[in-house]
Amino acid sequence: MTTASPPAGATAGFCAIDFGTSNSAIALPVAPGQVRLVEVEPGQRTMPTAVFYALEDLAPDQAPERLYGRAALRAYVDGVEGRLMRSMKSVLGSSLIEQSTDLGEGHAVTFLEVIAGYLRHLKTLAEREAGHAIPRAVLGRPVFFVDDDPARDAQAQAALEAAARQVGFQEVAFQFEPIAAALDYEATVDHEQLVLVADIGGGTSDFSVVRVGPQRRARIDRADDILASHGVHVAGTDFDRHVELSAILPLAGYRARGPKPAEREVPSKVYFDLATWHLINTVYSLPRVMELRGMKAFYADPGLHRRLMTIAEERLGHGLLAQAEAAKIAVAEGRDATIALDNLERGLQAQLGETQALDAIETDLERIVQTGLETVRLAGVTPERIEAVYLTGGSTGLAPLAQRIAAPYARARTVRGDRLASVAQGLGLHAQRVFA
Template structure:
């Protein structure tokens, strides 16, 4: 076996190998994930551990200018949060199809690298992890691609795929093929069918919510070219990070003064709280000038304890940790119920309660936009909502019960099918790689 499959995602990435390609345990290779960890379709493929035993890796690269080192995934994010001098790159997939692809970006220490080189750097890391697991060089790859890299611009869409293929070849892949991500996501479902179905694939991740209307079935599964099976595609740039932001504003930032009023009855300035709820803006709050400016707003707070907590978060650089607590809070109530949110990192015994009703109120507008995109996908394809046989859910944010229920309600006759939220695309790409390259 000399092939692998790579799901190069906007938020997270994963790599699949044929199940029998893993080196035996004890031979120096990383132990493959246990059965059930992203191993559908008869276990013909398995996911490669990319960071410890984690089979998904945040799509992030940090160029450490101080130590002339490159960090990946969670380590990259940690280096950025720790304030190490350098450059963090996330959501690199969005560069494809843009005019940035040929430009150079500063990575610190007076050095620069083309944006396409950043993508190649990340692909090289994924390839090395896959080769370590397989114990041999890998020269063939199937890469996932969205239904459209760029909407309504076929030339730029082709240019995006061409650039990604060139990046893959530059790191040593001699044969590069592509499969549409929504088709790949539905492969596991397709493998269990004995008849044709019209399926709405709902891929709701960290940055975008994408919907594709596809035809699947045992006869169609025999075809390598599945372009004609995609009847429609639509999406919105609303997803998990937007939920986290809204939950942070509705919960963990309240004890710091968000939504409160001053002695004059006027709301306290909200800008600092929106920055604290936005991952890439948090570090901008830690500059001496910004801290000094915010320290001078104490008189605007009727509850001075709230201002004191705000300043403690800024001075001790607790913002990213606080946003992580907000994400954990969302996950804790995503399937219903309530949770007690521990904020003792700010103040001893500080805590608050948060429940599903609070979550609904916080993210209702975002959910409405996502549900609207789902039904719009069917409309654009000229298909009635009652003609759809199944809705296939994948992506990390599909763990939010109220979101999936509202999407399902828009397609009254459709069966709800839940795939692996984090791995179904990678596994489907691995299945396609086996069909294409053998094994």
């Protein structure tokens, strides 16, 4: 692609990238104090942080085709031969970053090259929309890439910067993700205060206590405004798994009993695999399908085993997990959900109401709430000192979760940012301060 240089004096020669563990987004400047998000996929302002290396029908000297975002996930779900790479951000700061990983068919790639390739794709999308080259970028970063290891944390940022420079960014700056999320709220405050930023995504729930105020808005270095940061590896994908195990998979034998007189519970591992996104494809392998066929005698009700085999043989696992997620969202919006399962058996349905959904995820909800409280404790303040709870991340659309997170902070107002894009928008505003 050929790109023109930005006009002299223009502020548009930069962008901001939220390179997230689960999803990513790009912000471009519009006017002072205003940014817009790039359409990274048709009709979408965010895209999954995923790369798929397709290996089907490759010539001997041909490099694998790379698919990104939703196209990468579709290829994986559809069983295309290749290798899916997700959660690349988690490799930063580890010894794996420079190591090669096998793609198959004699192809290998380093994890740093995977990250660089994904950033190159984002940069191409930004330049295509902007209509000119973009040589400067602000990238978001977590408060800690690596907990309790400053040297590895610095190595992680250096590796991400190296990947960004490798794809053509000549100037690279960083901002902490919770600060970026809080910039939207900070523009509205008239006095200095403490904000609990709750970023509840697909894989992790992250909290930070952040100091904001009118006198701090123009500061470039905001590191000392983060009083504490803490997280837990529990979030939206865990909710989906519990909902599927509670409402859908019992209709295919989860927790079913065997024949009398023993009436033992049937083996559960296959059901946990079917409810865990990255393990679903393992159920479809021929040895695993043969193993499941041999389990028919374990079931007192052969119809339950028949439905399990339909899932495995017709590769319905990802679709069922998507139905669990849709049911969770329906309940979050105040509606009971009817889940049509005609692909398992004609007329079969599952029901999900708010009580059942909340019971399914109660343990995870409580862990998330306690993580928020622990973050406030680590900041050395009491819950009464928090004046706002700022919610961002896709899973904060679950109203009971948002209410539970905010409940311990009696004096705080609850502020909802853009669930999927507030970090990218905040990074864009910071990029204007750095580069404009």
